[in-house]
Amino acid sequence: MERGIADLAKALAALGSVERIHILSYLLAQGGSPCGRIAHALGMSTSAFSYHLRILEDAGLVTRNRRGRLHCLSLTPILDELLAPGIRQTLTEEGEQWISKSSTK
Structure with missing residues (x-):
């Protein structure tokens, strides 16, 4: 780890929020996704989502790209450096639950 x-302290501090872990778990399960879709699936207001997204971006855990009019998020390799495989699997499974809940609405 270089x-x-x-930087390590900032990344670990960003993981200290349930809401941000929900965002990361969604992205682990889905890959990249539009910001609005994630916020809706997690039941977060736009302002709350923006707040948590800013912290995750500042920590280097996610990147935001434009696809037309959509702002899409994706994970950076930094999260892989921080998480043991068992924790990553648990978060991915949680993310899959968020995705399935939002697709049934």
């Missing part, structure tokens, strides 16, 4: 201690 990241500095300050």
Whole structure:
């Protein structure tokens, strides 16, 4: 891991929120996804989602790309550096539950 201690602390601090872990778990299960779809699936307001997204972006855990008019999120490799495979699997399974809940609405 070539990241500095300050970067590591910022990334670990970003993981200290249930809402941000929900966002990351959704992305682990889905891959990339439009911001609005994630916020809707998680039942988050736009302002709350934007707040948590800013922290995840500042920590380098997610990137935002434009696809036409949509802003889409994807994970960076940093999360893989921080998570053990068992934790990653648990988060992916949680993300799959969020995805299935939102597709039945």
